[in-house]
Structures are given as structure tokens and as C-alpha cells.
Amino acid sequence: MIPKVAHFIWLGRELAWVYRLSLVSAARHGGFERVLFHHDGTLDGRLLDELAAIPRVEVKELDAMGLVEAAGGSALVECYRELVPPAARVNVLRMALLAERGGVYLDTDTVTLRSFAPLCEQGGAFCGEERLVFPGVRSSWLARLQPAALARMAVRDAFRRLPGGYAGFRRVERFYPTAVNNAVLGAEPGHPLVRELIARAVLLPRARRRVRYALGTHLLQAVLADSEARGVTVLPPPVFYPLGPELSEHWFRERRSVVLERALTPETLLVHWYASVRTRRHVSRIDAAFVREHAGTQLFSALALRALAA
Numbered sequence: 001m002i003p004k005v006a007h008f009i010w011l012g013r014e015l016a017w018v019y020r021l022s023l024v025s026a027a028r029h030g031g032f033e034r035v036l037f038h039h040d041g042t043l044d045g046r047l048l049d050e051l052a053a054i055p056r057v058e059v060k061e062l063d064a065m066g067l068v069e070a071a072g073g074s075a076l077v078e079c080y081r082e083l084v085p086p087a088a089r090v091n092v093l094r095m096a097l098l099a100e101r102g103g104v105y106l107d108t109d110t111v112t113l114r115s116f117a118p119l120c121e122q123g124g125a126f127c128g129e130e131r132l133v134f135p136g137v138r139s140s141w142l143a144r145l146q147p148a149a150l151a152r153m154a155v156r157d158a159f160r161r162l163p164g165g166y167a168g169f170r171r172v173e174r175f176y177p178t179a180v181n182n183a184v185l186g187a188e189p190g191h192p193l194v195r196e197l198i199a200r201a202v203l204l205p206r207a208r209r210r211v212r213y214a215l216g217t218h219l220l221q222a223v224l225a226d227s228e229a230r231g232v233t234v235l236p237p238p239v240f241y242p243l244g245p246e247l248s249e250h251w252f253r254e255r256r257s258v259v260l261e262r263a264l265t266p267e268t269l270l271v272h273w274y275a276s277v278r279t280r281r282h283v284s285r286i287d288a289a290f291v292r293e294h295a296g297t298q299l300f301s302a303l304a305l306r307a308l309a310a
Contacts, residue, residue, distance in 0.1 A: 002120040002186050004033045005103035009062070009093050011086040013042045017287040018304075019108040020051065025307035026106060027056040030270075031115030038062045038097070064093060071096035075202040079209060091215035094185065095197045102189035109275035110183065110240075111307045113268060124231035125187035125194070127180050127220065128240035130272075135177035152176055156246055166243050166250040167262045173237075176244075182220045183272045184240045193232050196223050238265040241272050248274040251300040252282040260302040271303060 006026045010019070027035045035057045039048070052059045068080045072095075080092045094105045104116055119126050133152045155172060159165035187194050200223060201215055208214050224232065242264055243250055250263070251273050264271070275283070286300070291308070294301040 025112040031117035071099040104186040107183040126233040128235040129178040130241035131176040
């Protein structure tokens with residue numbers, strides 16, 4: 001069985017309200033016995049106290065080097081030390097946490113809506129797919145210039161811009177390839193999937209380790225493509241990624257009115273809203289008051305309001 005424990009990792013001095021929402025929603029709706037917030041010790045003490053006051057949330061200061069060494073020895077420590085961007089370091093810490101303790105790792109740009117208990121109880125490991133323009137890490141630059149790929153890119157961009165385009169995209173989404181993403185990753189302690197991720201990570205050339213996504217989604221895609229993935233459940237896009245990359249911009253668009261159900265499906269357990277996709281200007285202005293005021297005109301606010309419900 002996968003431990004019913006959610007792991008969040010934060011490296012940095014500030015934590016916007018939208019990221020705190022990930023903790024609250026996981027604690028309220030995720031079916032977890034514990035929600036662990038692992039931090040690097042640079043956050044303000046008052047904020048840490050506020051987070052610790054959330055029911056079922058536990059605030060833990062990371063012993064990053066100790067954790068990484070326990071999971072992958074000196075080779076993984078060397079890999080970790082070479083990395084500078086927080087997102088790259090989190091990729092290594094995610095593997096180490098799941099290898100040593102198991103549970104469910106969740107990115108902080110997620111909102112949990114339903115329980116993970118059934119997935120945890122089936123054991124093994126799990127992750128989810130998202131819909132992409134290009135067929136994952138194995139696609140060559142030549143493949144990316146193929147007419148079909150360029151057409152998919154143009155059509156997705158049109159639906160990104162059109163009002164309500166997220167709903168219209170459903171009519172053509174079957175033409176888009178899927179690939180796994182590691183924003184949500186669950187595993188039993190020491191599961192072979194996680195051990196293989198660590199083994200591959202330390203073998204990557206130093207220059208490759210510094211490439212964006214190399215130790216994250218690309219590594220997970222490569223491991224699953226090369227193995228039989230025994231004991232690994234790969235869930236379809238609607239479960240964690242109902243609006244994929246680029247289309248996720250619709251979460252933050254403001255309209256005269258929005259209907260949250262048009263952006264979700266009955267399968268959706270959690271929404272990953274892609275903090276890396278044109279969200280910076282939105283993140284800084286959204287808080288509880290904003291959500292209450294805009295729940296009828298912005299999908300993200302409607303989503304947040306639902307997640308905040310008891």
C-alpha cells in the first residue's frame with residue numbers, strides 16, 4: 001500500500017496564497033492521514049506557524065543532504081549539489097522522499113478536489129498523463145517540424161486564445177499525444193520505479209542534468225518508455241491535467257460568467273494549473289478575498305472556492 005501521506009516541497013523565502021491553497025485542499029479533500037510541507041528553513045516563522053495550524057498539515061524543515069544521501073548515496077548528493085534552480089533540486093528531492101518514505105508527492109501548483117485513498121490502497125506506484133503537441137521526450141527536432149505537429153500547435157494556440165476554448169479543445173484532443181508528468185507521483189517506499197529514476201539521474205551527463213525538465217518529466221517519460229512499468233498505474237489526462245499546457249491559461253482568464261464543470265470531468269481528482277505558463281502576474285494578486293469576489297467570473301477562483309469548502 002502507498003502511505004496515505006502527501007509530500008509538498010518548497011525552496012524559497014516567499015509562499016504566495018495560491019501555493020498555500022495546495023496544502024489546504026490536499027488536507028481537506030485528499031483523503032490523506034498526513035500532509036507534510038517540507039521547506040528549506042528560509043520562510044518567515046509566522047507563516048510556518050500559520051501553515052502548521054492547518055488541520056493535518058505538518059511543517060518539516062528539510063535535511064536535504066541527509067535525505068539525498070540516504071536515497072542515492074554520494075552520486076546523488078553530487079548530482080544535487082550541481083543543481084541551482086529550486087525546481088531542479090525539487091526533482092531530486094521528490095525521488096529521494098518517495099524512495100525513502102513513500103507516499104504521494106504533489107506540486108504546489110495543484111488543487112485537490114477528491115480523495116487519493118483508492119489509488120493509495122491499490123499499492124505500487126502511479127502518475128498521470130497530460131496532452132502535448134509533441135510526443136514526449138523521445139521526439140526529435142525533425143518530428144517537431146512535421147506538418148501534423150505544426151498543425152496541432154496552431155490549433156491548440158487558437159483554442160488557448162478563444163473564449164471557452166478549453167471546452168472546444170475536447171473535440172480535437174484525441175489527435176494530441178499524451179506523455180506522463182511528475183507533478184503528481186505516488187509510490188510505495190523503495191518502489192522499483194523510484195529506484196530506477198534515481199539510478200538514471202546519477203548516470204545523466206552533467207550538462208544534461210542542468211537542462212530544464214531533464215530530471216523531471218523527461219526522466220520519468222524515459223524510464224516508463226524503457227521498462228514494462230510493472231506495478232505502475234498511468235492515469236489519463238482528465239484525472240490530474242484536465243486543461244493541459246497552454247490551455248491552462250484559461251484558469252486565470254476572467255469572463256462574464258464561468259461554469260467550473262465545463263473545465264473538469266467526473267474523473268478529475270486534482271487540478272495541476274501549471275505555474276510555469278503565464279501565471280506570474282495572476283499569482284501575486286490572488287488571495288481568499290479575490291477568490292470570493294471572482295468565483296463567478298474566473299475558473300481558478302471557482303476552483304479555489306470549491307477546494308476551500310469543508
